[in-house]
Amino acid sequence: MVRKAVYFYGIAPCTGGLAFGYDTGSMSGILAMPQFLTYFKNPSNFRQGGITASILAGAFAGSLLTGAFLADRLGRKRTILLGSAIFTIGCAISAAANNIEALVAGRVINGLGNGCLTMMVTMYQSEIAPREIRGRIISVFQCFVNFGILIAFWIQFGTSHINGSAAWRLPMGLQMIATVALHVTMWFMPESPRWLVQKDRQEEALQVLAQVHAGGDINDPYVQAELAEIVAKLSFEKNHPPPSYFDLLLGSQRRRMWIGIGVQFWQSMTGINVIMYYAVFLFQQAGLGATSSSLLANGLQGVVLNVFTYPNMYYMDKWGRRWPMVIGGVGMGISMMIIGVLMKAYGDPVFDSLTQKTNFDFTNAAASRTIIAFVYIYVAWFAITWACVAWVYPPEIFSMSMRGRATSMTTATNWFINFWFALYIPTAMAKISWKLYMIFMALCYLMSVVVYLFYPESAGKTLEEMDFLFSKGRSVWTFLDPEATRIGALFQRDLEHGEALTVFDEDGMVLKDKVRQVEDVVDANVHGEEK
Ligand SMILES: OC[C@H]1O[C@](O)(CO)[C@@H](O)[C@@H]1O
Numbered sequence: 378m379v380r381k382a383v384y385f386y387g388i389a390p391c392t393g394g395l396a397f398g399y400d401t402g403s404m405s406g407i408l409a410m411p412q413f414l415t416y417f418k419n420p421s422n423f424r425q426g427g428i429t430a431s432i433l434a435g436a437f438a439g440s441l442l443t444g445a446f447l448a449d450r451l452g453r454k455r456t457i458l459l460g461s462a463i464f465t466i467g468c469a470i471s472a473a474a475n476n477i478e479a480l481v482a483g484r485v486i487n488g489l490g491n492g493c494l495t496m497m498v499t500m501y502q503s504e505i506a507p508r509e510i511r512g513r514i515i516s517v518f519q520c521f522v523n524f525g526i527l528i529a530f531w532i533q534f535g536t537s538h539i540n541g542s543a544a545w546r547l548p549m550g551l552q553m554i555a556t557v558a559l560h561v562t563m564w565f566m567p568e569s570p571r572w573l574v575q576k577d578r579q580e581e582a583l584q585v586l587a588q589v590h591a592g593g594d595i596n597d598p599y600v601q602a603e604l605a606e607i608v609a610k611l612s613f614e615k616n617h618p619p620p621s622y623f624d625l626l627l628g629s630q631r632r633r634m635w636i637g638i639g640v641q642f643w644q645s646m647t648g649i650n651v652i653m654y655y656a657v658f659l660f661q662q663a664g665l666g667a668t669s670s671s672l673l674a675n676g677l678q679g680v681v682l683n684v685f686t687y688p689n690m691y692y693m694d695k696w697g698r699r700w701p702m703v704i705g706g707v708g709m710g711i712s713m714m715i716i717g718v719l720m721k722a723y724g725d726p727v728f729d730s731l732t733q734k735t736n737f738d739f740t741n742a743a744a745s746r747t748i749i750a751f752v753y754i755y756v757a758w759f760a761i762t763w764a765c766v767a768w769v770y771p772p773e774i775f776s777m778s779m780r781g782r783a784t785s786m787t788t789a790t791n792w793f794i795n796f797w798f799a800l801y802i803p804t805a806m807a808k809i810s811w812k813l814y815m816i817f818m819a820l821c822y823l824m825s826v827v828v829y830l831f832y833p834e835s836a837g838k839t840l841e842e843m844d845f846l847f848s849k850g851r852s853v854w855t856f857l858d859p860e861a862t863r864i865g866a867l868f869q870r871d872l873e874h875g876e877a878l879t880v881f882d883e884d885g886m887v888l889k890d891k892v893r894q895v896e897d898v899v900d901a902n903v904h905g906e907e908k
Pocket residue numbers: 401519522523644645649650653682764765767768791795
């Protein structure tokens with residue numbers, strides 16, 4: 378039975394997601410405000426991209442540095458404290474900026490904190506939550522990301538009516554509320570029990586497990602079993618050194634590593650951030666002329682994003698990870714196709730000198746409305762399928778010894794791809810207009826195929842059980858492997874009564890003869906009933 382306290386400890390650090398989302402949505406509306414564009418002397422498309430992308434460059438470095446130097450050394454809690462402090466400083470600098478250089482510098486610092494937090498918070502959550510609700514707990518992170526985006530859009534809509542630089546300084550400064558809230562919250566959070574065991578601080582780990590799972594009772598069988606599993610796995614891993622970056626990328630762990638990187642890669646390749654960073658421009662392209670109506674459409678788009686992420690969060694452990702990814706790719710691909718085709722077929726290109734974009738005039742108002750509708754439909758598909766999975770899946774498939782480094786690389790992938798998108802999408806919107814959406818259509822279809830062929834299902838499995846799915850000699854063609862595509866546990870044991878997985882073979886696999894596999898148990902039950 379999962380106790381309520383776990384939800385609290387898993388969800389409280391999600392204000393980090395709020396800050397991340399606010400960041401993501403931070404430039405979208407601002408870039409369309411004449412108050413901002415004239416203050417910075419009408420920046421070119423490339424400069425607009427550079428301002429947006431500066432956060433992502435910082436975040437890319439921040440997530441890698443955190444994985445390489447901080448996560449294991451400082452621990453999860455102190456790293457989050459540090460990240461939120463850096464983030465806050467960055468926000469203050471950008472809100473006070475008087476020239477593009479200061480704005481960009483502030484946003485890079487802001488991003489360093491963001492990259493650090495984003496990887497650390499999801500890792501902390503995956504280490505604190507039991508498997509039955511792990512997906513759901515980490516998904517809450519994405520809900521906060523989306524909520525942050527929503528708040529940013531609407532604040533910008535509101536402040537766009539203010540004259541002068543407060544129109545954009547205010548939304549930038551308000552972001553600090555989320556980072557300060559996270560900082561304060563983390564003072565009261567326990568350290569990750571897995572990290573404590575890794576540092577030979579078992580007594581403290583036991584206390585934390587008891588606090589999180591059993592109202593402080595260290596003798597609770599569930600708590601004892603959890604500790605036994607963590608200790609067994611970590612002591613095994615201590616005798617078997619963590620994989621090097623070479624091993625991760627090209628050696629023994631490469632299959633997991635590339636699958637993990639792939640999830641973040643494909644999630645970005647959906648094209649979601651074309652919309653999150655620049656939807657205002659897209660709405661202008663689709664025929665919504667005035668700044669305020671496109672800012673309003675953007676705000677509504679944020680609502681769609683949020684509403685459709687909740688079912689994803691709630692049912693994530695039921696629906697699993699594989700099928701939502703496959704179906705989502707197809708749904709988003711079709712939407713992108715319709716957007717691109719209608720722009721090409723019904724739009725007359727016109728150049729907008731304020732935003733420096735190629736927009737379209739639509740004599741056929743229905744075509745323009747259909748495009749806008751399909752932007753919303755696309756966003757809904759993303760939200761209900763791919764939104765949460767990119768954060769849930771990678772830390773789930775990695776073993777403990779590789780988790781710090783590997784998760785930082787998967788998170789860095791998000792920032793890396795989004796950096797380039799942020800930088801060049803304004804230019805691409807001006808130069809290749811509707812063709813941009815056809816490129817994303819193709820990528821969406823492709824990701825469905827890749828996931829179907831190669832990605833194992835991680836829902837309902839312990840972090841330790843996942844190792845089994847990546848054991849040597851198992852086919853990489855996941856769709857042919859029934860164990861790898863099934864939702865749910867691979868081994869049968871009763872954690873409530875203290876039954877733990879503690880025996881591993883040379884390769885770190887749970888020894889099969891020590892635990893009964895679910896299939897055997899199911900077989901035995903069916904057999905028993907037949908008799
Ligand atoms: O919900 C949209 C947001 O979610 C992310 O994909 C992260 O999962 C961001 O890159 C994006 O801006």
